[in-house]
Amino acid sequence: MKIITENPSQTKKLGKLLAEEVLKSRPGKRAFVFGLRGDLGGGKTTFLQGFARGLGVKDKITSPTFVILKRFKLGRPRFEYFVHIDCYRIREAKEVLSLGLKEIMADPKNIVAIEWAERVKKILPGNTVWIKFDFINKNTRKIVAKSKHDK
Numbered sequence: 001m002k003i004i005t006e007n008p009s010q011t012k013k014l015g016k017l018l019a020e021e022v023l024k025s026r027p028g029k030r031a032f033v034f035g036l037r038g039d040l041g042g043g044k045t046t047f048l049q050g051f052a053r054g055l056g057v058k059d060k061i062t063s064p065t066f067v068i069l070k071r072f073k074l075g076r077p078r079f080e081y082f083v084h085i086d087c088y089r090i091r092e093a094k095e096v097l098s099l100g101l102k103e104i105m106a107d108p109k110n111i112v113a114i115e116w117a118e119r120v121k122k123i124l125p126g127n128t129v130w131i132k133f134d135f136i137n138k139n140t141r142k143i144v145a146k147s148k149h150d151k
Helices: 008-024 044-055 101-106 117-123
Strands: 002-005 032-038 069-073 081-086 110-115 129-135 141-146
Touching (some): 002 008, 008 141, 044 081
Parallel strands (some): 032 110, 032 129
Antiparallel strands (some): 002 141
């Protein structure tokens, strides 16, 4: 999937629509994991603000750069938590293992979104959906989502 958004509102709306589709699906054997890549200011957190709203999260979504991980209770029958992780300050993948990332990703009732996911790529599951954010100009972004099944 490749989409161009022309402003932050469209980027949020795209995130919301994706979340609504995830909620319609059945949990698999593991968590839904989304790996977000892109430059600073590229739209990752803006996208996740919309994504969280689509999941029903009422809390304000900010980048958890300093706390690294935030967990939001979803209160849904199929999915229990939305886990937002920011790996910007991570130097080695093993640093996030101490936060229980393997256990979080193993739980099929979790939906996990990881900003700067390329920094921990080697510990992410094969079913990770990768979403890349590219600047086109000040407001416009090219957003490309791929799973390992995409050609």
